[in-house]
Every structure is written in C-alpha cells, then in structure tokens.
Amino acid sequence: MNDSTIQNFKEILRKEGLRYTKQRQAVWDEIQNSQEHRDAEDIYMSIRNNGVNVSRATVYRTIDVLVKNRMVRKMDVGDGRNRYEPRLGDAHHDHMICVETGKIIEFYNEELEDLQEKIAEENGYMLVRHIHQLFVKPLKK
Amino acid sequence: MNDSTIQNFKEILRKEGLRYTKQRQAVWDEIQNSQEHRDAEDIYMSIRNNGVNVSRATVYRTIDVLVKNRMVRKMDVGDGRNRYEPRLGDAHHDHMICVETGKIIEFYNEELEDLQEKIAEENGYMLVRHIHQLFVKPLKK
C-alpha cells in the first residue's frame, strides 16, 4: 500500500512485459493487506466488496504473476482450494494445520531446512522448493 | 494377490461392515500389483483393460476405504491429480519430485521424522500425519 511496495509491484509487471492496471493492483493490495491464508474466492469477493470491479479470471491471472515473482506464496492445505499469503520479504516458513480446528500455524526450523537440502544433494539433486505441512491435533492436557 | 493378502483385505472390509466384491478386490489388486505412483484414472483404466467391469465411482470409493485403513497412501504431487501407492507394511517414506523429468524418488530420513514430531510438540500439538514433498532438479555435472 505504501509507495515503495507499489513501485516494486510496477517493476515486476514491467519486467514481465505486463501493464499496470487497477485490477492487478487491487489483487496485490488485497493479498498484501491481510496476513491470513486466503483462498482465491475470498480474495475475489473482498476486492469486489471494496468496490473494485474485477473478475475471477483476473484474480487467478494476477495471482499467477505474483506467485511466479515470489511476492505471494501458494499453499495446498489439502482441501482442494489453494491458499495464498504475501511474502513481503519475510523469512520462509512452513505450516502446521490442526485437524480438529482447521487453525493454521506457521513455523520455521533451520535444522529442518538444512536437512532437506542435504537429502536432495545426497540423491544427486538440488532443492528447488518444497511442500511441507504437518497435520496435528492438540496434545491432551 | 496371495492368500494372506486377500484374507487381510477381506478382514478390513468385514471390520468396516462392507461386503467383499470382485470390484473391490480388483481395485486393491491393481494398486497392490504396481509399485508405481498412479492416479485414479490410470487404475480405473487398467482394471477395465484386465476385463473387470468397474466404474470410476467404485474405484474412488474403494480407494477411500484402502486409504482409511492404511493399505494405500494418497499423495498430492501438486498437479491436481492424487497418486496412490500400496503400503504393504513397508516403512514410511516421503517423495522427491524432479521438476525437469517428473520422476518421483522415495526417501526416508529418521532425523527428519523425529524433528517434525518435536516441532509439533513444541507448539502444543501431536503430529497426526504430514505432507512432505521436495521439488528438485538434477545437480549440474
């Protein structure tokens, strides 16, 4: 929402040879302004409720650009709907999903990250990215 | 395909209050007889090619029973189609997917497993299951 973020977004569009439109800005604003893990429909509805006319097609198309440029992270929670969250330069993290409440908890563990790279290398590969979700339930008190 | 496996399968059906049918047996046979990571359509087509009449609905319904009873593992490779593999009592493993060739490599790392339980516990949760996929590309020679 601040100037530097908008400039950054414009730069990415330029780099991709894409035009700056209010719809694209609205999608980025919407994702950026909420730290939650939201699905596309949710993002689409919010933008419309904010009075910006946009189509689902445009929402999906813009999300793809944002994901490709690492401004947004796409995550598969396993219920058939992808969730999105802004990256905003903050450190990488994985997710823990409570199977009882659906609550999503973020976590980051250095050791875990290193181990994954090591495993890939041991097999003759380089780690590009990973999907890692822990499905958990509350510990009995 | 051998007697004890069939008995085991029948036992699970009984436990679930389900009847033993040739379609259900065919689905289990099909998954069991291939160590590959196959999708539902693939399994469905193979069974039909083997001369057993079965519907997609039955394939999906049977897979659900097998997954619930831990005879089959369901995995999300991220392309919108779930893959299935037999468990056959063999040890747990995760997958590495080559983004260049699509090859799926299985791996198991004790340290990684322990670490995940530890992380869940540190957050007041118990690990129920996890999704863990490493997307990799070949190391440059």
Added chain:
DNA sequence: CCCTTTTTGAGACTGAGTCTCATTCGGATA
C-alpha cells in the same frame, strides 16, 4: 488524442472427484 496491443470480464469449459438412484449382488438364513 490516436492507435496498437494488452487486459478485462462474462460465462463457457475442463477435469478430478462426488453424488444419485434404479438395478444388481452378497451372503445370512432356513
């Protein structure tokens, strides 16, 4: 302001998976 090119949006389409319900089958019982 013009003009070319890109973007948009409404809604058609896709494809994996689920649901429906009339028909068929399993298997317990006698």
Added chain:
DNA sequence: TATCCGAATGAGACTCAGTCTCAAAAAGGG
C-alpha cells in the same frame, strides 16, 4: 440351494476450483 433384503454397483448428472475464449475496454507510447 433358494429366498430375501440391505449393501454395492454403474451410468451419468453434478460440483467446484481453476482455465479459456473472445469481444469490448483500457493502457500507454507517440
């Protein structure tokens, strides 16, 4: 082994996230 009834099956309708189409609208360089 024949009967019977609830469970299982299958064809295809349906769902739903996401993609595609293409005419109309907007961007933005000149």
